[in-house]
Amino acid sequence: MNSMLSRVRAVAESMATSPQPAHARTAIIDIGSNSVRLVVYDGPRRIPFILFNEKVMAGLGASLAKTGAIEPDAMERGLRAIGRFAHLCRAMKVTDIRCVATAAVRDATNGHDFIARARALGLTVELLTGAQEAIGAAMGVLSGIPHADGIVGDLGGGSLELARVRGGAVEQTISLPLGVLRLPQIRAKGPRLLERTVAKMLDKAGWRPEPDLPFYLVGGSWRALARFDMQLTHFPLPVVHQYEMTAARAEQLARIVSHVDRARLKQIPAMTGSRVPTLPDATALLSVVVRQLKSSRLIVSAYGLREGLLYENLPQDIRAHDPLLVAAEAEGEAQARFRGHGDRIDRWIAPLFPDDDAAMRRIRRAACLLADVSWRANPDFRAERGVEIALHSNWVGITADERAMLAQALHSHFGGGVTAPMGLDRIARPDALRRAALWGLAIRLAQRLSGGVEGPLAVSRLEHQGDRIALYLRDDDVDLFGEAVERRLRHLAQAMGVKYQLLGGQGQGQEQRPEQGQR
Template sequence: MNSMLSQVRAIADTMVTSPGRAKARTAIIDIGSNSVRLVVYDGPRRIPFILFNEKVMAGLGASLGRTGQIEAEAMERGLRAVGRFAHLCRDMDVQDVRCVATAAVRDAANGQDFIVRAKAMGLDVELLSGVQEAVAAAYGVLSGIPTANGIVGDLGGGSLELARIRDGAVHETISLPLGVLRLPQIRAKGPSALERQVKKMLAKADPGIEPGLPFYMVGGSWRSLARFDMQLTQFPLPVVHQYAMDASRAEQLTRIVSHVGRARLKDIPAMTGSRIPTLPDAAALLSVIVRQLQSSELIVSAYGLREGLLFGDLPPDIRAHDPLLVAAEAEGEAQGRFAGHGDMIDRWIGPLFLDDGEAWRRIRRAACLLADVGWRANPDFRAERGVEIALHSNWVGITVAERAMLAQALYSNFGGGTSVPAGIESLASAAALKRASLWGLAIRLGQRLSGGVEGPLLASRLEMVGDTLELRLRGVDTDLFGEAVERRQRHLAQAMGVKYRMAW
């Protein structure tokens, strides 16, 4: 028995969470070619929460292709946004404000004027090079998808950055003047002009990037394109992060977008009106890039430059933390009743699930960390609340199938039994959902036995002895047995197809 517990503890210790609170509230003002945005962050350093998010479609790069300058109206619109954001940061008591500018300010003849005027507002604008922009976007993808291995493509208003990522690191990078605000002028030269231009630019850059890799899509226009595809395919989970498409879909979307009216596009949830005009050009560029790189598949990342800047500033030990488990632990601690209880539950039920692989173990642990987040909900709707948290919260580092498993585990934990919640049966295999329901029932038993405190879990063991699910307590603690505990143990045993007993 001791060896089994040691094995469970050893596994749990490898899944680092340790939220690591931010030193102070932080913010990034991102002066892009298409938009100027403020994002204010708080919470765990590894995966900070967004407190405030606002953008202004300033269009600083709209005239670069024609005049080489930022137009006066766009300049004023961008500076008004920067002034408002600086004021908000002061009133929000943001201690660390990082203000960065990318392609439009970098390439415009009057870009320095923008920087000088922003400095008069109290902001030091950091002008990112193309390489720095590519590295930040790549780090953003690694922050949200730690196992990502392929090519990151960050499409902005003024430029396209490409970066090779593997083994948690950024390797070769390229910055190309192919932002969505520049593409119309290129495409106006003929149906093959964009393909010729991209091929020429890639050959000149000679990045040495091997073909046949996944392509990670970053940037508002490409995310909007993915949302359009989700609408077309009636994808059941409207979460764009880690949404995957076959590489051939890029060419299909190029044809479809060119024939769809603006009214249809406006009806798509989360599709902003400012992105609609860029979709045909964004789709055309994606199709060309996929052909040139011979991409194997397309994967969307909701994380990009801003998240990459934060991630790049972290020490290696905090970068190594699992973003899903950090976020789940922080949410569980904020919403639950008993500090540290999720981690104890995970260790307690672990002996039942020693054959779970690494991927399943981390989803099981996330479920344990979130095991008490529904207690404020109406008891009749707690199971549904668990599903909502799993499917719709802003988790990263989790696939669609894993979201479904997390939803099933919380649903069963909050009283949904072994039935499958409507809408998730197509997101994961029946075997995966069955396993997740057992996690949920085991968590539910642990919650009832312990009352949310440590003592009963330390005084008891839950394990399989032959074909029997045994709940064992020390003799002095047998008064913790009760009808409610016995009922939940019985439900778990029935779901597992085994016998059960209580022992001491």
């Protein structure tokens, strides 16, 4: 699949891929135990896109386990980083900067010195408690996986936060001093000490496991582990968000990682060199935690504390918006020839698919919102461009198989036919891809009939009548039915295995049958 799509990237480099700003720019400066990071956001409030992202591996928490303080060199690296970040925010005209610090600054004996020096640089550092950090990470998971129901685990350099999420809310939370920078000292004292330590900490915190709940993985070390698993299993879609593993896989990976040298780990795509040294400890901790919690499966979240800080400040009505559909609408509007009728397309083709359940209707609607994203591409690559956008855009609230369905729908809509592009059949079921291909052909018909504008869809409709599909046009609008429209209507009918018919305002029309051998 990657070889097929690589051509598209070259064609699409100069194409617009981001919507116009919907509100003032915001930024999060996240001062963690391992890294200090700036992320600048723009676009829709519910699911803003990342305008800029930079991190510095300052290592503020590297010496905490030994000295209890931030080392002078680490403090200077961290302060230089946030000084640069503050300057960039001013240059980017960011109106809302939130600067937060977590376990390293919270626990260090000289953490107050770091905060005071940051204030001199013009930044007010908000020192998060362990509970606030856990809530922020959990909110981030709910932002990117709205129906999450289970335990969120956020592994940082200085601490591990756990939170129970259910029904869109955060319930019990705890913060444990089990960050990856603290684990080597614990594990050095014996192979079983980590298990006993975690069990004791959970018991002391009053955390009672609920068996068979998903465990949502947050944090760079655990995301790096998921990418390693993708390599081992040859997973065809290199998107870590909502990547799933069995709970038993954690223990298997712990054994594998302990026997793999660092040079091999550094060869993994998207595996930063700074994550390699912490991977064995992070994997060992994951194995222990899921065993103690009796988790059912592992689900990776690309969203965490930073996204959670944005999400928890949103009004409830905006929180309720579907992140996939908000992002698809913004992307579709940015690239459309004529804006504003993705929902009209969805309503227009819906009568052909009365059996679609809520989950399928949602992906179908996303495809309709993206119905114009490939029009600027070279005509020979429009179908591939659609696949690229579906598979590799920064969507959240969508599983791997749903991405494959979205890719199939756009592939078929942009002229790729009903055959699945190479690799999609390894991600989604054949019947799901078949359904998505029909959506694509229906969208293709809608775009040809309407010319890409809304008006002609408002004066026409489709119906599925037993063994046929009927296209209704008012008598005054029958001239919209040209040869190209009939050809696309015929292709759709052939793919569905039915007849097709054009009907005027009085219900009069001519019935056509699929061509022989095309049922």
